[in-house]
Amino acid sequence: MIGIAAGLFGLVVAFFLYNKVNSIKIENETVAKITERIYDGAMAFLWAEYRLLSGFIVVVAVALLLGGEEKASGLRP
Structure with missing residues (x-):
């Protein structure tokens, strides 16, 4: 039961971190190009x-x- 709870907690944290990183707007064109290439x-x-x-x-x-x-x-018998 602890393993399932830890897994769900990890998914929730990953979801929030993904949204936080995805909400960052890239204004510098060079950084945007590097991000696209990566x-x-x-x-x-x-x-x-x-x-x-x-x-x-x-x-x-x-x-x-x-x-x-x-x-x-x-x-088998």
Whole structure:
């Protein structure tokens, strides 16, 4: 129960921090360009990572499905 409460508290704090950072207006054009480039780079990285992880998940899922099932002796009477 404490873990669930801590997780919910963390989500609430993250939500408030996100809104606080997102409400800051960028007036300097140079800072705005740098911010945009950082955002573009982060999104490109996440896209590449998700694509790689998707392939890994598919390979592992197929291996688990095709691997069959071993029956452990002694577990079933």
